[in-house]
Amino acid sequence: MFGLSFLVLLVAGVGWGYLKLNGSIDTFSADGISGDRPPGSSNGQNVLVIGSDSRAGDNSELGGGTGTVGRSDTAFLLHVYADRKHAVAVSIPRDSLVDIPACKMPGGEWTAPQRDVMFNAAFSVGETAEGNPACTQNTVEQLTGLRVDHTVVIDFAGFSALTSAVGGVPVCLPQDIYQRDLSPKRPTRGARIFAKGPQTVSGQRALDYVRLRHGIGDGSDIGRIKRQQAFVASLIKKVKSRGLNPTTLLPLADAATDAMTVDPGLGSADRLLSFAMSMKNIDLHNTKFVTVPWRYEGSRVAMVEPDADALWAALKADRTVDGQDASGKGAAEGRETASSPASPAAATPVSGTGISIAVYNGTTVRGLAARATELLRARGFTVTTTANASSQGYASTVIEYGPGLRNEAETTARLFAGARTTASDTAGIQVILGSSYARNPSFAPETSAPSAVPPTVAAGARSGDDDPCADLSYG
CATH class of the missing domain: 3.30.70.2390 (Alpha-Beta Plaits)
Structure with a gap:
């Protein structure tokens, strides 16, 4: 959930936290990553960020549920554009109905693919405290057609420590929040735990804020995603505002590296800092947050097509939320912008020969x-x-x-x-x-106009510098 802000602080802390980074980075095995993957891209990069809410270990004192199986209520795909001046985090609702491909179990066997199951079930395949980030990565790659270059898992204990280390995060709430809003099974409303309006939270209160679902709007995960996106934007802004000095940055590097587990490709300070440095020129306004196009399907969420596919295609083509070409190509190579779109061109005709x-x-x-x-x-x-x-x-x-x-x-x-x-x-x-x-029993048109983020997605996008009190609920 705060993987993007974590990468920002790495950029700020490069050098000072280097030795600490080398000693604190945990990795998960790459053995469970599918061999049947989308092709890599020479353009932008994709980082899957998973929030783990396992109640094992230090997390057990932070509340929020029962059991020791690793679960994930939060996930987003961060796309860093090839120009390294834009980024977008696409939230995937935990209740989304998706197909989960074959995934590796702790004993080495592979599961059968599952159809139309909740997205967060992928992380729990194998029912271990650490969760199954490789299975979630496989699921996202199959869902999006995008190759996930890196995966980062953040746990509750580390998240709590980071918000405290940064000195608290400014947030906002559209109404007063009471104990029963956080714990719906409570028989009485209880005491007020958050006041309406702007405030600063850290530690346990920060966790309570990002977990909060009931009592605001329709009480859905969709509304919670909006507040989580606002929280991450505010955290990034807070990290950037602290300045570059060892006194402030070493505690952040300490908290952040203790909070995460990464794929082997990010499992050293050199690799992690190299990737983080590639994001140093992304400003707050060009850091966007969106949610994959969705609709309710009973108590679950279904992705809306063809809008979802159009969003993934736009990321693959390095088109920004506002329609710019962020592929990093120079003007001589035909850069298009929102004000000067390219003309549609004929696509290569589909041939089924040999299929x-x-x-x-x-x-x-x-x-x-x-x-x-x-x-x-x-x-x-x-x-x-x-x-x-x-x-x-x-x-x-x-x-x-x-x-x-x-x-x-x-x-x-x-x-x-x-x-x-x-x-x-x-x-x-x-x-x-x-x-x-x-x-419409005919084939889809075979033209290749520049891929664009669907208007409904673009209209609902949040920028890193938006008002933290705006657009915090759904329904």
Whole structure:
């Protein structure tokens, strides 16, 4: 949750905290990271930040739940643009329904893929106190089509220590908060624990603030995400305002490194500081916070397509929230901005030559699979099976692919607007047609206009320098 601000303080503390950093960085094993990953990018970098709420060890004194299994209520994907002057943190709601690919268990065996389960279940695969960051990374890569360059896990105890070390974080609340708002099973309202308006919190009170869900707006995780984004923005601002001196920075480096577990690629001071230094020129206004496009689906959250895919495509293309090209290319290479967008260009036509697929109708519209099959064969695909799916409740088209067929599945998905790809233990590629295709049974247009962040996402973005009292609840 505060991984971005942690990286900012590393930039500030480079040199002074070097020896401390080398002695305090814990890493998780890379053995559980999938071998079937999206291609790397020479442009921006993606860092997955996971907030761990395990109640084991020092965390047990900080409240908030029971049990010792590592769980995660907070996660965001931080995209650092290639120009190293912009960054955006995309929050992924914990209740989002996603597909979790095969993940490695502590004993070495791999799980079967899971479909339509809560996003935070990935971190708990294996039910260990440390959680399963590799499984969460695999899930995010499959969900977004983006390669995660690094993963950082932050725990409660370290988070509490960091907020105290920085001297407290300015926050704001839209109303008075009472004990029952933090603990809904409490029989009475209890004492007031937060007053309405601006205030500064640290330690346990900072944890209570970022955990707080009930009693504000609709009491949802979505509203809590808004406050967490405001909190991280305020923490970054506070860290930057403290100035560069050993007296202030050494306690921060101490608290921050004790708080985290990272992938092996960040597991030394040299690597961590090298990455952190790449972010030193990102100012507060160009640090953005957004939430993946979503809608309620019962008590859970479903991602809205094609908007979510458009957001991931914009990050892959290094397009900022406000439409700028932040790929770092010079003007001679054709930099486009929000005021001078590039003209749409013809994309490479999709060819199915050498790709075998099975087509299933996931709707109640009769004959849909047969019609899609005709169009697919015209593009060179070999269609081996045409039938009804086991369920006719698919809202959008799903491309399931077996081992080693990610690229072929992504090629197929280009033809279906809003389609998502998901890994499967079953060999081959299965196209399950959804109602979105039934409403318009034709292939998606093959033009490649510059990828843009969807307007609804851009409109809801928070900047690092925004008013900390603005936009703090939902519903």
